[in-house]
Amino acid sequence: MSTHTISVRLENKPGALARVSQLFSRRGYNIQSLAVGPTERPDISRLTLRVDCSEHSLEQIEKQMHKLVNVLRVTELRPDEAIERELALVTVSVPPDRRADLVALSQVAGARVADIGRDAITFEFVGRPDQLEAFEELIRPYGVRELVRTGRVGLRRPSASGRSSTPSVQQV
Amino acid sequence: MSRRTRMLGSDAILRALEHEGVEVAFGIPGGAILPTYDAMARGTSVRHVLARHEQGAGHMAEGYARASGRVGVAIATSGPGATNLVTPIADAWMDSTPLVCITGQVRSSLIGTDAFQETDATGITMPIVKHSWLVQDIEELPQVMKAAFHVARTGRQGPVLVDVAKDVQEAEFEFEYPDEVDLPGWKPPRKVHPKQVREAAQAILAAQRPIVYAGGGVLNADACAELLRLVESARLPAVVTLMGKGCLPDSHPLNYGPPGMHGSKYANWALNKSDLVIAVGTRFDDRVTGKVSAFAPGAQVIHFDIDAAEVGKIRHADIPVVGPLSIALSELTGELERAREGRAPVHEPWLRQVEDWREQFPFRYTKVDGVLKPQTAVETLRDLAATRTEDVVWTTGVGQHQMWAMQYLVCDQPRSFITSGGLGTMGYGVPAAVGAKAARPDATVVCVDGDGCFQMTCQELATAALERLPIVAVVLNNGWLGMVRQWQEMFYDERFAQTHLTHAVPDYAMLAEAYGCAGFTVDSEDDLEATLAAAFEAGRTAVVDVRCDPEEKCFPMVPAGAAAVDVIESDDEGVRI
Numbered sequence: 001m002s003t004h005t006i007s008v009r010l011e012n013k014p015g016a017l018a019r020v021s022q023l024f025s026r027r028g029y030n031i032q033s034l035a036v037g038p039t040e041r042p043d044i045s046r047l048t049l050r051v052d053c054s055e056h057s058l059e060q061i062e063k064q065m066h067k068l069v070n071v072l073r074v075t076e077l078r079p080d081e082a083i084e085r086e087l088a089l090v091t092v093s094v095p096p097d098r099r100a101d102l103v104a105l106s107q108v109a110g111a112r113v114a115d116i117g118r119d120a121i122t123f124e125f126v127g128r129p130d131q132l133e134a135f136e137e138l139i140r141p142y143g144v145r146e147l148v149r150t151g152r153v154g155l156r157r158p159s160a161s162g163r164s165s166t167p168s169v170q171q172v
Numbered sequence: 173m174s175r176r177t178r179m180l181g182s183d184a185i186l187r188a189l190e191h192e193g194v195e196v197a198f199g200i201p202g203g204a205i206l207p208t209y210d211a212m213a214r215g216t217s218v219r220h221v222l223a224r225h226e227q228g229a230g231h232m233a234e235g236y237a238r239a240s241g242r243v244g245v246a247i248a249t250s251g252p253g254a255t256n257l258v259t260p261i262a263d264a265w266m267d268s269t270p271l272v273c274i275t276g277q278v279r280s281s282l283i284g285t286d287a288f289q290e291t292d293a294t295g296i297t298m299p300i301v302k303h304s305w306l307v308q309d310i311e312e313l314p315q316v317m318k319a320a321f322h323v324a325r326t327g328r329q330g331p332v333l334v335d336v337a338k339d340v341q342e343a344e345f346e347f348e349y350p351d352e353v354d355l356p357g358w359k360p361p362r363k364v365h366p367k368q369v370r371e372a373a374q375a376i377l378a379a380q381r382p383i384v385y386a387g388g389g390v391l392n393a394d395a396c397a398e399l400l401r402l403v404e405s406a407r408l409p410a411v412v413t414l415m416g417k418g419c420l421p422d423s424h425p426l427n428y429g430p431p432g433m434h435g436s437k438y439a440n441w442a443l444n445k446s447d448l449v450i451a452v453g454t455r456f457d458d459r460v461t462g463k464v465s466a467f468a469p470g471a472q473v474i475h476f477d478i479d480a481a482e483v484g485k486i487r488h489a490d491i492p493v494v495g496p497l498s499i500a501l502s503e504l505t506g507e508l509e510r511a512r513e514g515r516a517p518v519h520e521p522w523l524r525q526v527e528d529w530r531e532q533f534p535f536r537y538t539k540v541d542g543v544l545k546p547q548t549a550v551e552t553l554r555d556l557a558a559t560r561t562e563d564v565v566w567t568t569g570v571g572q573h574q575m576w577a578m579q580y581l582v583c584d585q586p587r588s589f590i591t592s593g594g595l596g597t598m599g600y601g602v603p604a605a606v607g608a609k610a611a612r613p614d615a616t617v618v619c620v621d622g623d624g625c626f627q628m629t630c631q632e633l634a635t636a637a638l639e640r641l642p643i644v645a646v647v648l649n650n651g652w653l654g655m656v657r658q659w660q661e662m663f664y665d666e667r668f669a670q671t672h673l674t675h676a677v678p679d680y681a682m683l684a685e686a687y688g689c690a691g692f693t694v695d696s697e698d699d700l701e702a703t704l705a706a707a708f709e710a711g712r713t714a715v716v717d718v719r720c721d722p723e724e725k726c727f728p729m730v731p732a733g734a735a736a737v738d739v740i741e742s743d744d745e746g747v748r749i
């Protein structure tokens with residue numbers, strides 16, 4: 001049992017998203033995160049799902065999704081074959097005397113300041129999932145008031161070729 | 173291609189049904205679907221059968237579909253009309269029966285306001301339909317209707333729902349029925365991979381103990397002739413599930429009948445002691461497999477199905493063959509004949525073994541003087557049906573009577589045994605029989621029912637009587653919820669909670685007469701044959717109340733969670749778990 005990333009192209013029609021998420025709930029698969037939005041075509045959405053399941057269940061999920069009329073294509077995004085990003089907004093408690101430290105630290109980590117208040121700062125972080133995890137770890141000791149994540153989105157790397165082990169030109 | 177014609181949405185629904193070749197629809201009108209019923213009244217070639225409960229209409233549409241191979245159509249109003257269709261929709265979902273359900277919906281402006289008789293029909297049925305549409309824009313209506321029929325009848329068949337807002341039915345537009353459907357996300361396979369077929373053929377030729385395991389999918393695919401050719405050409409023994417009954421003639425010597433929870437010991441042994449299971453149009457349902465980890469442990473599996481999601485779902489398929497069955501089976505037979513090069517099959521000893529088991533472990537029950545056994549009634553029906561020149565189509569409810577019908581009736585034709593398998597819906601029998609009669613007016617349609625089931629949907633006797641769709645309903649009346657009582661006796665220390673329906677009420681013969689049908693009661697074996705024959709000849713719907721032994725239990729049995737190979741043959745084996 002592990003967490004897999006699935007990318008789904010589906011028709012941008014009312015009910016399409018509900019059908020996909022209901023497919024998961026009624027078969028008992030837990031969706032860890034879900035991000036959906038339009039693609040290069042406004043009538044087609046892309047859904048990126050993170051789901052906890054075994055390999056066998058993953059195969060079943062993909063096949064069941066293909067049966068849905070609104071679903072056009074289902075692919076697994078394996079970490080080595082995909083570019084994955086996630087955005088988080090984090091509001092951190094910070095007394096005025098520690099503000100500078102925290103801002104400096106977060107800049108090193110690659111986060112941006114989205115807003116500053118009297119006793120709290122909201123950071124914005126976009127990056128690879130592991131980088132996001134690392135940033136969260138970094139600022140946790142300061143006291144996280146609120147956090148929101150978009151859920152992972154991903155696309156297959158153009159540089160990935162089937163299952164070959166050729167290293168990608170630009171691993172970012 | 174129809175020319176563009178100006179008309180109302182309600183007319184368009186009827187025109188769409190006509191374009192799809194719909195001959196019969198089953199339903200009940202109501203507020204939100206009134207405009208469509210008005211369109212019916214103004215003229216259509218579609219025959220509407222007025223049911224007495226929307227659940228009845230839905231099961232009628234199912235019986236119609238299973239008896240004919242055509243798409244069944246059920247029509248209901250919003251709110252309770254739609255929710256009353258939920259059971260038949262779930263039933264069609266589980267048994268892959270093609271159904272188009274059209275429901276009225278409140279006006280677009282009222283949707284989401286908890287209006288009178290408003291329910292979220294598409295939301296409620298989402299997990300049990302292949303797809304559904306809520307039509308709020310009249311311009312979409314023709315395409316939606318075309319897509320609905322296409323989705324219902326292609327790939328693995330099943331139910332769809334079209335929910336049409338009342339204002340759409342009342343609106344006017346330029347109607348043109350599309351020639352083609354545009355569904356980029358729905359492309360069922362239309363052929364099979366030749367490499368898979370070759371591998372399957374090689375495996376079959378090498379197998380010492382091969383067995384065909386055929387299910388309802390063969391009937392849905394209209395691939396019965398191809399299956400018969402395969403079985404005969406390669407001399408393969410076959411077991412046939414409840415849902416597949418009739419896909420191979422029951423009297424064919426290579427047909428070893430149903431395996432599974434109430435299948436025969438010999439069919440369970442044949443399936444579980446094989447070295448190659450050739451699964452065709454079937455889904456390794458738990459009623460057949462018993463404990464999955466103990467199912468056919470020594471066998472490789474070839475799985476033929478149109479639905480890729482079924483292949484490997486329960487049991488790993490060593491050789492998956494995804495695609496239409498009629499093509500797959502005929503290519504397989506061809507490949508086998510080529511590859512065999514005239515050599516005799518190597519599995520002759522296995523054929524003898526399976527035949528020996530059949531002789532050793534037939535279906536049996538103990539007759540007792542003065543006690544009418546339900547199996548005797550089924551055997552009498554079987555023998556009576558054999559004397560008829562016209563086709564006999566059977567439907568059943570769910571329970572012990574259903575299992576005895578499966579075990580003892582002989583069905584040699586496809587689409588002659590219509591039952592609720594996956595959902596196991598009590599009350600299916602009578603309305604399904606009415607629907608089957610509408611599809612096959614020249615056949616004699618007999619519902620073998622239980623008293624528990626009969627009481628759930630017997631209001632449809634009115635439909636049978638008034639719509640001139642006569643059926644014969646044989647109620648195996650033991651005064652109990654028989655199958656539940658059996659489990660309480662075997663597994664719950666005979667604590668019979670809430671299963672004693674009693675014989676007190678109703679008097680089924682009187683009930684039948686109240687519905688303008690012929691009523692008969694029989695409680696002795698001596699009167700059985702004559703009474704059933706009279707019911708067949710009644711010329712109108714007949715109900716036969718067969719008072720039979722409540723203590724009779726359905727055997728053989730594979731208790732839930734047990735290995736199918738450990739099937740218990742009879743009560744003598746004294747199992748209490």
